[in-house]
Amino acid sequence: MATMNMIQALNSAMSTMMARDPSVVVFGEDVGYFGGVFRATDGLQKKYGAHRCFDTPIAEGGIVGAAIGMGAYGMRPVVEIQFADYIYPAFDQLTSEAARIRYRSAGDFNVPIVVRTPYGGGIFGGQTHSQSPEGLFTHVVGLKVVIPSTPYDAKGLLISSIEDDDPVIFLEPKRLYTGPFDGRHDVAVKPWSVHPASEVPEDYYRVPLGKASIVRPGEDVTILSYGTMVHVALAAAQESGVDAEVIDLRSLIPLDLETIMASVNKTGRCIVVHEATKTSGFGAELAALVQRECFYQLESPVERVTGWDIPYPHAFEWQYFPGPTRVAAAMRQAMEA
Amino acid sequence: MATMNMIQALNSAMSTMMARDPSVVVFGEDVGYFGGVFRATDGLQKKYGAHRCFDTPIAEGGIVGAAIGMGAYGMRPVVEIQFADYIYPAFDQLTSEAARIRYRSAGDFNVPIVVRTPYGGGIFGGQTHSQSPEGLFTHVVGLKVVIPSTPYDAKGLLISSIEDDDPVIFLEPKRLYTGPFDGRHDVAVKPWSVHPASEVPEDYYRVPLGKASIVRPGEDVTILSYGTMVHVALAAAQESGVDAEVIDLRSLIPLDLETIMASVNKTGRCIVVHEATKTSGFGAELAALVQRECFYQLESPVERVTGWDIPYPHAFEWQYFPGPTRVAAAMRQAMEA
Amino acid sequence: MLHSTRLDRQAVALRPARNAPLTLRIPEPAARPGEPVNFSKLRLSAPGAVRRPALDAEPRAMHDLAYELIRVLDENGHAVGPWAPEISSATLIAGLRNMMLTRVFDERMYRAQRQGKCSFYVRSTGEEAVAVAQAAALESTDMLFGSYRSQGLLIARGYPLLKMMGQVYSNALDPLLGRQMPVMYSSREHNYFTISGNLGTQFIQAVGWAMGSALSGDTRIAASWIGDGTTAEGDFHYALTFASVYRAPVILNVVNNQWAISSFQGIAGGDEAPFAARAVGYGLPALRVDGNDFLAVYAATKWAAQRARSNHGATLIELFTYRAEAHSTSDDPSRYRPADEGAKWPLGDPIARLKQHLIARGEWSEQKHASLQEEVTAEVRNLQKEAEARGVHGNNHTASPKTMFEGVFKEPDPRLLKQRQEAGF
């Protein structure tokens, strides 16, 4: 066991897998000698050689396209897209190719790649360093979508993703890289070291895809969230005084519908919290599922607390970010409804 | 007035606008001399010259990127993406650029472009000539998403889209190009000429964006649909014997939430029908909205009848397609719930 | 004060000169329907005229080859010049047979489509040498990333025609379980990568595969094919960039058949520079080859393959040919090009030219040719009967529809189990 922040845990996951499996290779913009703009691949080139961890041209479509070919060859490429906002040039390769190759070839070929990318706001990155595009990928059949919220999960989920024989979009809440940020931007952020989930085994372990985690059991209302918003939801539960059950989905595809249903059937209320814009975000799918599966148990409508339907505005970061105050208000409101 | 099928109506819309406004230009793959693989731009090059209607290289990202620049110059480009399945290489230009330019420049620049593209199945086009990606675009703030279901609406909506000062994704239900296909693939399809909405003025008129149309008033259950599925829903209403109120949304963004709410508040039941895959499709957003806005009026959960969560399989077109039988079954089930 | 901001601005903001109005050039092909064919703008070289650089030549020293046309067969069917390959008659006859087989297969599947037995078909008529000669020049373990018009590769690799037909007819023999359109084949066994309906995506994938092979210290190389029109896609650029940067062992082929559906190659930029010349800017070597000359295609591909195998990296090959038939069964070329353009193509027909060469070589005769033609026709006809007995498109003789819910992921997807139940399968 060691104490790791999320970056270190991700680094450890890649290092662990590179040591275990020679077919694991890591590449992307600035990930080689430099170790990535967020330092997630720091030291990997030195440890495993430039052939296992290297820089690429600035061409996200090329990075993913090459990874697909390499995956078809038999490698397990783990590629980094520097910011999730820059994944769109790779959208065609992800959607038309990575997601479809197993199916369209009737299993002849598969694409065991992981696309790691930092997402979300909170670093004053403006419109193009803050986006949360996870909802788009959940609509693409054939892609898995994974989002950790702690160092422990980050390593275990990344290892499961690397070992997965299908393409995984692995979204990293960049605001959580160095500490369990709960949305209270006006107070000093605690480092990961004070959080129990920063205890991370140095060796191999897995956290399975498709299993949600109940991070705070409660009776009154179910909060569905992932990534940064898990910590915001916890803070909101405290702030609101509502006995919320906070669920960290951990992977959106596959989705742990059982855990969700069991919780909502118990609480009778549900709030989805995400940072992405509201319309057609993954919150829509969750709300649609919950109202369908738990209709007769629901005492109030499923609410969504999300980013507004605008581009992430640079100077209004905290007016955009769905912080604990907004989530707490929604909790209280749900209880009154 | 003339009798037009949907292709002719679209052609007439472009021709009308090219005649009225010299800044309207039409381009895309095969749209020039040839008139488009679906013939939507037939004759336009001859009528208005190669400078107003021309072929482009096969580069959807280039087509949309060039259109954005031309739009910023002051033209109103109407571009064709040959199949909606091929819009993904343009995803970055649409999402990061077209959708954001007005906002990020605080109104300095805007992108008055229309991206026309045929979508949906029913022509045995397999995985890559059948997709319905509208849900993705509804999640991108800054894009409008429009889908006609009749020749009359096609022309009126396309004119409104061309005149709109913001980017519009104009999805054309290709299965409806030549007739009001209702999903009964085993009977001969009627031509548009027997349908009243094939009466189309030859001159300029608009159908506004953001106004749904109630194509069949009813008391029992509200059906939300668009494009091909409007006709399927009508057939299903007939087949089921349920007195369904069928709403044709016509534009998804902006969305006519008022009409939707009024209907569901009246019927107490709601089914969303679309051809796109289910998870995180636009049906999710509609279900999320309806359960939220009409919670206390709903007598049964909002149901979604959609394509399955698989790529469109070539040989199983009709097992994938959510035809009238499936929709009718959902109607009856909703009435029993 | 010496420089006020106002003054600077004036110095910079030159008054717009009274220039003539700008104009935009919209490229047009040399001839449209009703006009006489016009090949005056074609860049051709004489057979045997183009030099053959050393396998390790610097790309910088090879630019001229992007503007020439490597041709081996002369008018009389003799192999001439430095590119004339050492190739056995057996290999040539096998190649001839595979080209003939491909053409017959194409014709019969085309007719089956016209009879409503399959939903769609794409012929490679006139371009058979591209696929068949290149397959002959590569090793069977090399990985091929083709296009929908690459059926000749698969046929040359001995993929069972019956399976191909099964897919064309979407019947019980379809190895892809009815999931793909006709012509979008896949065969891991034959190192033939699953064809995409999305143009161009395979080009960078092939580079990635080659990178994987090189990273693994393997000896296998990759090859990929796209059309002239598709060179405009981003994936083309990614492929050339990555291949150049990492010196990947891959052959990148542009099949310039002059047309992309209704758009002539000038709409992709081919009038401004040959597609082969695109390689120059990436520091990659380029060969421009008569795609209807089996020997030239074979020789150029061998050169590129050997170069890749000896760690000199990628080559871009432009295969100059002509799409003799419609783009696909959905197309009618008489609407956009002269009807006789194909027949008058100055570089002839690949099958006729190889036949002529074999006869000139003394290894072949009109008789043998006729009997081979009969043989392959019979082979295809018989297989076609067998295939049709297992069902044709639309008559529900395909795999069970329940299979359509399988194989999106490796593990069963709980959503799809539910949806399958809902569908009643």
Add this chain to the structure above:
Amino acid sequence: MLHSTRLDRQAVALRPARNAPLTLRIPEPAARPGEPVNFSKLRLSAPGAVRRPALDAEPRAMHDLAYELIRVLDENGHAVGPWAPEISSATLIAGLRNMMLTRVFDERMYRAQRQGKCSFYVRSTGEEAVAVAQAAALESTDMLFGSYRSQGLLIARGYPLLKMMGQVYSNALDPLLGRQMPVMYSSREHNYFTISGNLGTQFIQAVGWAMGSALSGDTRIAASWIGDGTTAEGDFHYALTFASVYRAPVILNVVNNQWAISSFQGIAGGDEAPFAARAVGYGLPALRVDGNDFLAVYAATKWAAQRARSNHGATLIELFTYRAEAHSTSDDPSRYRPADEGAKWPLGDPIARLKQHLIARGEWSEQKHASLQEEVTAEVRNLQKEAEARGVHGNNHTASPKTMFEGVFKEPDPRLLKQRQEAGF
């Protein structure tokens, strides 16, 4: 039977030769931290040595220029050779001033970021000639599609520094209402297109704008700038393709400042061929220019602009320069390149070189230079005080947050009216 399918297969499926294992080449820069700088691989030409083709020269006849380096200023600051432009001293002094202003502005905003007064900043240090000389060579009505490092263009066009600062500080003066990061400027009034955070997208947009201008019979041309690293994006390829096909009146500039964050230009393919050479394959003319030589940049840009204005189409210009400082305030270049690489850049500093030229020309002196330096410093300092009085980043002196719900579409969005209420603004 002469040819069984089985036999054919054997003929084609050659046995894998026993080749040596393949290897992949991972490019490395000439020097890393701790190593001596190494410029031995740079492709330079002597000042004055490169020919100047006619404005209507065929691109095919100009390939050599992609491999040369157009330089005008010699070691003594004299303008030599065919590219030495006719340019007034007033224009040069205005250019000098704008470069100095840009550098001072950059330095002060950089320091402001270090003091926590703005969230982020990007300097263009060492690359000022690229922007300022190109702005001088273009007309003020030409449309500029720049990058985040193009502030010199805007400064040269006389955009008010106070507005720039307003955006950098996200304060009440920010014309973009706090919506954009610092450096992502926009000004329709100055024909400066809104900068994107997404690399490369503006390149094809500039071509589209130029196509619009040409379609309209206008006389205005467009210009765009991207970095060496960004040439790998698909938009670069789209831009060159569309510019070539439609002969669009646009200047496409690649600012090769040797680095893309931590990746040296070889990771984008620059070791295999100069970026200018990319133009060759599209049949476009290319100029490769010393980006630190104000006169060379000016002359090359004028050439390309005149060419575009006279309907000869687009030119690709590679501006060979060096990113003298960190990529941005988020970057630390000492981790990946020798600390003294910038100082030792063989092509010097653009400001120092223009100053030397003006002195050699008898139009300038150390004294005048010092007083100009003082003047621009004072100008920026004063404006900075004024700007900071209107608020700095984070202290909520920006536009009202309710504005963030406006302007997604032209018409108010009912969803956003509701959301604004919910937010309480």
